[in-house]
């Protein structure tokens with residue numbers, strides 16, 4: 001488990017990059033650190049495995065304070081915390097096999113153990129047939145698979161991914177995310193994903209924090225963040241704050257879509273209540289392999305009691321958004337009571 005409390009990072013030149021960071025990453029979680037370039041994501045990731053120092057606050061990995069670790073303890077921490085990067089960082093002259101074997105060679109693992117582990121991991125990442133290839137003959141996605149295999153060689157407990165899919169096309173990104181989720185399911189490894197791509201967060205992560213200028217502006221389960229749509233999420237998505245009607249009630253509704261009928265929820269509600277309401281926005285998207293519909297509708301005063309009764313009777317998650325002059329804010333929420 002990783003527990004970060006009141007963390008502050010100041011560089012030698014006085015630049016403050018992280019301010020009062022508080023997050024907990026549970027064992028087996030897939031956790032996203034999200035934000036724009038310069039927000040402090042990589043710095044936070046590097047503080048976690050002791051590559052960067054921090055001045056105030058605490059980072060405990062499995063109960064041990066990172067800044068109090070001896071050089072030997074830090075090496076042990078990094079051994080169990082594999083890292084992958086946007087630029088893959090493979091040895092170009094070495095074969096795929098030798099790239100994966102490298103950490104075990106450095107730690108002087110017995111040859112037979114090295115061989116068994118490399119072949120097991122190459123099978124896992126689907127590259128056993130490429131073991132003798134050189135990185136220059138691989139696609140970007142294949143290179144990242146080699147890097148993932150290499151990061152898993154040393155009794156890995158944490159996999160730290162720094163913009164690992166940013167250089168990949170959407171299809172390859174999806175296949176790498178599928179691989180990471182498969183690894184998480186099979187091995188229980190905790191995965192921390194640093195990214196600026198919100199679809200990566202949606203498809204792969206259970207929890208996320210949004211960093212802006214070194215401050216956390218949203219934190220929690222990914223679906224809640226997309227459901228509540230804090231301003232920091234909209235800024236990342238590049239949306240202007242949505243202009244909502246000032247009369248009636250603007251409702252945000254979220255529901256699992258498992259059957260074709262689930263996909264017709266709003267049509268069905270309109271039919272059942274004999275009331276047609278405007279749908280202000282909505283999409284059904286993939287959250288970790290589950291389709292979830294999130295919609296905003298506008299309901300007039302007269303129909304509000306019937307609509308809220310209808311939604312509650314079906315255990316649907318919904319809340320009302322209150323309109324201010326410039327922004328909107330959640331005033332009432334209920335989670336499928």
Ligand SMILES: Nc1ncnc2c1ncn2[C@@H]1O[C@H](COP(=O)(O)OP(=O)(O)OP(=O)(O)O)[C@@H](O)[C@H]1O
Nearest residue numbers: 011013015017035036037038039040041042043044
């Ligand atoms: N050695 C350093 N000295 C001073 N400031 C630094 C140093 N390294 C990083 N920073 C500053 O810390 C801030 C956060 O950088 P960081 O790389 O963590 O951001 P990021 O969110 O990961 O962005 P990116 O995705 O572009 O890497 C930046 O403003 C950067 O200039």
